[in-house]
Amino acid sequence: MPADSSTALSPEKTSTPLTSTARATAPTPGAKVRARWLLALALAVAAFNLRPAVAALGPQLEQVRTSLHMNAGVAGLLTALPSLCFALVGLLAPRLARRLGPAVTVCLGMGAITLGIAARSFAPDSAAFLLLSAFALAGIAVSNVLMPVLVKRYFPDRIGPVTGLYSMSLALGTSVAAGVAVPLTTALGGGWRVGLGVWSAAGALALLLWLVQATMLGRDGAGTPGGHTPRIRITRSPTAWLLGVFFGLQATAAYATMGWLPQIFQDAGISATQSGLLLAVTMAVGAPLSFVIPSLAARLPHQGPVAAVLAACGLASYAGLAFAPAAAPWAWALLLGVANCAFPLVLTMIGLRSRTSEGVAKLSAFVQGVGYLISVPGPVLIGVLYQREHGWSGPLALLAALMAVQLVLGLRAGRPRQIEDEV
Template sequence: MTTRTRPSFALVLTALLLLAVNLRLAVTSASALLTLLVGDGALTPSTAMLVPALPTAMFALAGLFTPWLAARIGAGSAVSWGVSALAAGMLLRIVPSPVAVVAGTVIATAGLAVVNILLPALVRATAGGRVGAVTTAYTTVMSLGAAAAAAAAVPVAHAFGSASLGLGAWAVPAVLAVVVWTVVARRAGVDAAIPAPPKAERGPLPGGTWALTAFFALQALSSYVIMGWLPTIAIDAGIAETRAGVLLGLAMALGIPATVVIVALSRTAARLRVGVLIVGLASAAGMIGFWVAPAAAPELWAVLLGIGMCAFPLVLALIARIGDGPSDSARVSAVAQGVGYAVATVGPLGAGAWHGAGGSWGFVLALLLVGAIAQCVIGLVLARTSHASSAAGSAAEDAAVEAELTGAAPRPVSAP
């Protein structure tokens, strides 16, 4: 009789990081190549506007069916199916056809959304006492993957001589992740390590839930308009295609050090207000820059937008402070993500429709500027409310924030 050897932590970590590096490749690589894909006939102007809107739509749907799927077949198996769908969808996008590219994006982002939601729980189940370090590692790798795909997508497409082949080339890391994760998850017994999600509680939602949902929706809407359309905005302003992709890569890469600072600011309610102001003002300044003088200092505008996209840790901090305990935080998280991502889909879809109809990017950026101001105001109100309701419990707050940031909350929280 043979015994099955459990994989080492290093191998499990490798599998988790391979999953993480793929979580934004499908989004940023397509965004950087939209103009080239339209030029090659792989997308039409009308289908191109759908591609940036699909991630948020899939996140909203995944928030509904992923807990059911994980409870039915196990979280590890659900992740295996998710990353397989991600790889299959990205491979399908090699076909230079609008139907293939859109269908591949639907399949890929649906799989991506499943993995995105379950990854924090997988980290908690497999990392032991290293949860914080592993969480930092996977979020860093995720941002690096997104930045690399955005910056290198155009050069890779030029090297292949085809935008479609260049887009499909980013399926290679996903295929590798499928192979490694399937083997490691089976040998590590991941499904048995993650308990079934708790049943949803009924009753009134905590006060501030809908304001928090509005804050979540505004930051997600802004982030995915930037992630989906920034290269096109830059190209339409006369910036070269390769440089336009690098701008998105710069914004995504800046999220790594900026998030560390923002997470530190989210530890207390007083400093949380400072974090809200930083991301809000940075977003506003970057949008004004691309609106008024896009070609004057595009790298600076991209840096500011990258700082503004770091609002997500603030959302986690606010979720952790709302209600009377972890169960309330889990319920608020479910509402904020489900409704927030559904509303956020309007952003990239509306921006694409406006652009397709011949509208200027100035109008889109002006609306995003209004949204950034509204997000800032709502965030400041929420931070003050959370401070007033929890001034006596700062230690408990910090523990709750740590739980949210490391995926320890009852319901896994997905990254933006």
């Protein structure tokens, strides 16, 4: 990051002459650079905490169900809860950010994540577990929406690299939580309560960093009663709808991968252990690519070709899984991991499709709200098709069709457009 005066955390500049007192207290360029790096670190640590509440639960869900006497209906609701919370609660994020400022709002989100994860490990019954999980997911939902907003506001000259940084951290948080949840629980010897509650420690670290950011930035970015901001009717933007449906289709593919890929390999005769490793490879390949792809996409005037390449990798993987899953399983896993990097790509496009941080806030909330709602029925429908056909031809054909639509939408959403010009 450059060390000149443009690296100030405040995105606004003023031509008003500084008084002698102001000059004496104004931060030096070096202090501004350090503050900017601290904010980038806070974004990365926050992003790491946006998926362990979900990823660490999956491998231990059966233990939770048995311990809390959770019926199948509640367990099904629990698996659908992340998408529902991300969609519905995320829509409130722009309003909170206007009132409190994005940094303060993310700080509250980190607090909700930390408290929710810690408290649900003491839940006495399934109703309390569900409620506390929803509380943690609400904090995640708000933070999900505001990550691109903070990047746009404080790193307008580094949208690609900083989006890549927090996308990579999010991918790491997902893969680490999924991969070490069971071994960590075994090592700690405390059962699922300790195995789930321990992730609140990472949330507490993020909360401390964001308390510092909330103190430094305060209500910066909050709306003022006397201020005039052009109203953006986001639902009138074709680009917003393109990005929303694109987000929903890539989320559907990602959730289907996490939920069903091991079963696809096992039905092809691959062992459960190797199937788990193949899923880990699919998830792990996203970490480095989540850093590279946003930086590349932000340099291009048109992000459509990147979306097309990622979708082509997904189509190739689905074809391999459908016709020869055991012939080259590592290749199919790698290709699917590349295809799932449409997530950091769409986050980058959100930051590029508006001129202001408020516009990005509305666009981010709309895209993620629409997208996560679209993604809710996907994995369930895949399971229904699999149960009806006792095979994977139908489910993989459906996923391939959705991926083809995602490719077309990505080409259109990647065009250089600003939502302010459309509405």
